[in-house]
Amino acid sequence: MQALSGGIVGGLAVLGAYKIGLRQVSIIEAQTEILAKQADIEAKRLTHELYERRYKTYDTALRYVVECVESTDQRPRPEIRDQFIRALGESQFLHDANVTKELIEIRTIVEATYAIRRDMWSYDQGNDAYPEGYAEKERELRSWLRERVRTLPALFSDLVVT
Numbered sequence: 001m002q003a004l005s006g007g008i009v010g011g012l013a014v015l016g017a018y019k020i021g022l023r024q025v026s027i028i029e030a031q032t033e034i035l036a037k038q039a040d041i042e043a044k045r046l047t048h049e050l051y052e053r054r055y056k057t058y059d060t061a062l063r064y065v066v067e068c069v070e071s072t073d074q075r076p077r078p079e080i081r082d083q084f085i086r087a088l089g090e091s092q093f094l095h096d097a098n099v100t101k102e103l104i105e106i107r108t109i110v111e112a113t114y115a116i117r118r119d120m121w122s123y124d125q126g127n128d129a130y131p132e133g134y135a136e137k138e139r140e141l142r143s144w145l146r147e148r149v150r151t152l153p154a155l156f157s158d159l160v161v162t
Helices: 002-070 078-094 097-125 134-155
Strands: none
Touching: 002 078, 002 097, 002 134, 078 097, 097 134
């Protein structure tokens, strides 16, 4: 009888261990599924963060160009200029090289526009006539910048959500 009860207890122990093993397998499967979902959430969060940083570059560039087109000042507002310069530096890490190249060109044109305006202002203060072609050059630069406002979204094609 003792042998029979020992066999039954042993059999029950094996059965219990088997059930625990099956349960552990299902727990591991659930943990694996949870980890996969967490990895997916993290990937989406990083994608969203990258999009936000790229959009900030676009928005800053747009404000910088619009500021120059719409104002008649001799200098850009320091906060707009400083934000653009930071965005230009960050663009090297956030966008392809073409975006950075175009932003450098935008900065060159904006600075040239403000330089001409400063010169024109100086001539106005001295009641002197502008050198030939100054007013036309300022209009050409402004026209280039207006066109850039229109085409800037195409430059930032990495912002297109699909």
